[in-house]
Ligand code: FE
Ligand code: FE
């Protein structure tokens with residue numbers, strides 16, 4: 001059944017020559033009514049000035065296509081690690097990058113930025129959570145925007161923090177600006193972290209509501225996982241090709257408690273092809289096509 005309150009899309013690129021206009025066109029080509037993008041390369045903080053990114057042209061097309069801009073998402077670059085006090089230079093660079101990315105996000109007219117909570121690098125989760133909360137205090141005190149940060153739930157590889165709902169709650173509680181924080185729930189990550197959504201999706205959603213509150217949920221990343229529950233690996237898989245499976249991910253996208261929340265695919269390319277058009281179509285309609293990648 002089609003539901004017009006389903007907002008579903010994928011991450012998209014942003015490259016020369018069309019930049020943001022190209023991002024919007026890419027999203028529309030998949031049949032998306034939302035999307036997520038990086039304001040530059042995900043792996044570094046080198047950034048082109050906003051004036052070169054065809055933002056007005058992109059926003060014009062967004063409007064014409066009837067896309068609700070409040071459902072769009074920016075993802076912060078991976079190099080940020082604000083969960084470790086021990087390297088002062090990296091900690092400071094991370095705070096500065098958070099501030100400049102918040103401002104860039106606002107410059108696109110987008111209101112939500114996903115951030116990986118980072119790694120405590122052996123200092124312990126409690127120290128990592130405190131470091132991140134302090135970094136966010138510093139950033140929110142001076143960025144001058146009202147962009148919200150959605151802390152992404154992590155799979156628990158290495159020394160990541162934010163792998164349990166309690167840890168994510170603790171980050172929000174220790175920050176002086178909790179109204180500017182929300183959560184990004186990644187289906188691959190929470191399964192890898194040990195939450196048994198395969199057998200008890202409703203129970204896990206209820207737990208999230210109890211520990212953090214569903215009002216804090218700003219984004220869902222819809223990914224299948226190459227690994228079983230609790231594996232702590234973080235390897236995304238195409239919809240229906242992993243341990244989570246199509247039926248479960250369909251139920252996530254259409255879950256009555258998650259209606260209205262942007263659903264973003266970050267599944268891998270196969271044969272150098274983006275899978276998103278097919279995946280979005282199947283997740284909207286509920287009609288799974290066996291071996292759709294072939
Ligand atoms: Fe992410
Ligand atoms: Fe994710």
Ligand code: ZN
Pocket residue numbers: 186188189234235236
């Ligand atoms: Zn991931």
